[in-house]
Amino acid sequence: MRVVLSTYGSRGDVEPMAALALRLQELGASVRVCASPDEEFSARLAEAGVELVPVGQSVRALVSGPPPAPSGISERAARLVEQFHAAVLGAAEPGGAVVATGLFPAVAGAQAAAERLGARFAYVALQPTVLPSPHHRPFEYPMAPYPPEVTDLRELWELNIGTMNTLFGEAVNTHRAAVGLPEVDNVRDHVLTGRPWLATDPLLDPWPSPAGAGRPEEGWPEGWPEAVQTGAWILPDERPLPADLSAFLAAGEAPVYVGFGSMPLRDPAGAAQAAVEAVRAQGRRVLLGRGWARLAEVDGAGDCFAVGEVNQQALFPKVAAVVHHGGAGTTTTAARAGVPQVLVPQMVDQPYWASRVAALGIGAAHDGPTPTAESLATALRHALAPATRERAAALAAGIRTDGAAAAAKLLLG
Template sequence: MRVVLATYGSRGDVQPLAGLAVRLREFGAEVRVCAPPDREFAELLAGVGVELVPVGQSVRDLVTGPRPAPSDLPKRAAALVAQFYDAVMGAAGPGDAVVATGLFPAAAGARSAAEKLGLRYTYLALQPTVLPSAQHRPFEYPIQPYPPEVTDNKALWDLNIGAMNALFGEAVNTHRASVGLPPVDNVRDHVLADRPWLATDPVLDPWQQSAGLDVVQTGVWTLPDERPLPADLVAFLDAGEPPVYVGFGSMPLSGAKEAARVAVEAVRAQGRRVLLGRGWAELAQVDDASDCFVVGEVNQQALFPRVAAVVHHGGAGTTTTAARAGAPQVVVPQIVDQPYWAGRVAASGIGVAHDGPTATVDSLSAALKEALTPETRARATAVAATIRTDGTTVAAKLLLDAVRE
């Protein structure tokens, strides 16, 4: 059988699907991944022998280029719905299964294609704030804010239905009509379907079921990384005490140069060396001092056990990788689910949640001072031993068993 995996997002959206693809192939399934055409995603999938079906615009170009106007959202949403519908229609066939995640319009297009073909469809959440629950708020689209006086989570999730319909309902239903499918009056729940999966670790993200939604928490989806660390990086690591890693992944920072300066000064204030992850923000060295090293895309699974702490943006993947490594964390959240993960890191005792997206030398230095305590290190080490590593196996077996029923 064949499984079509679909996403539109950053590396944090693509890499988990690569991990599931590897496991599905081990169980004898054929896999195709519909994802953005970015070179790094193509190389990632090619490296594990999985076919990429390129869809839409480069995400890196979109993220690092001029910011689209809010008024462009309906047009961009409609394009993603149509592009992912066409991609899944071309990649899937009778008896196949479809798993979709990433930006909502992309998942909506994949959902419509699965419906048109009569295929099993599963929505994948890589973080919990897209799934209705009394335990947390829905994330908020800036152009569809919730009334500030509404603080009850259940009431906010009820409002979320209207917000999602306002943002995406026309794009989804106009396209459905064009391909002969009936309209839906609740686009959010239509895309989530009745039994979505949540690919997060139950220790870091203890999901509690809510009425009306049967969420299956599989554990996090990890792609094992066997790449060696670059020789010059190993030499830097070996030359002194473990450094503090600072990186923001695929997040663009409006003041990347200033962010690098702040990070370097804050780490040095703690008497530590600095390891800057260049990322999409293009962080760079601020001087020629030998206590700072800049690294590009690297095997974080091998790197994080060798650092004193990890300062990052709070993406689900980076949070989990650092947690598995037992590395204390300082999370400087930027958007969407990242404040949630910052809160979970703090609540778990494995690091510190920075207050807001913009750090100063003083604020980051204070957060690092707490993260670098022996108590935080001990707690991070203890939690690392509890993180599950079988998420892709659980998901692959669930999917293949369901299709064979």
């Protein structure tokens, strides 16, 4: 069977698809991944032996540039729908399968291609706040906030349908009509399907089971869609750490890692300065992950080291704490390593993961997206406390590593 995996987003969207592709290939499937042409994404896919079908412009270039004007959002959405429809249509086959995640217009394009081909389609959420639930709010698009007086979750999710129709309905339905598909009244539910997949760890992100186990006492309310939770899709990483990084780690006590992954920050120099001061205030060395924010050493002192793209699965067990933006992948990797976390959420699902880390007692949630030396020091003191370290270490053993294998069997079974 030929399976096409489609995504348009950051590394946190691409790497789980590589993990699934690897498991599908082990089961005999022919797999292609439609994703943006960013060099770091193509390199990770190549390391996993997965064919990339490049689609659209570089995601890094997109998010690092000026934010789009409200008038340009519809145009960008229409372009993504068309690009991913064409790419998936050319890569998939009738009777095969398409699995999609990432930005909504890209998913809509992939879904339309699968629909035209008669291929099986599965939508996968890599974080829960895109899936309707009686237990959490939908995330907000900055250009379309929800009325502050509305707090009822069912009402908020109903408003979310209108938001998605307003932002993406025209682009999706215009394209569907152009390729001979019927228009849809509710683009959100059509694209997400009636039974979406959720690729998150059940311990970090409890999702009530359709069978009843794990449901809250009142049960799963009627009328809410149920998701199939597979566990997180983790790509094994066997790359050794760079020699200079290993030397820094060996030269003293475990440092605190600070990195914001694929998040470009408004003031990276200020964030780096605040981080270094906060970590030093705890008597710790600091390891800066450059990432898309381009964090860099602030004064050349020997207690600070900056590193580029690196194997976090190998690195995180060697640090005292991880300060990060709160992406699903980084949160899961740090939890697997048994290391305390400080989450400084920037957008979308990151506040949710910050709340989960705090609720589990394995770290701290920073209040707001812009840390100061003082605010970060307060969060770090909590994260580095013995009780937090003990809880983080204890929870690590419960994190599942078989999510991609479970999803592969579900798709091919």
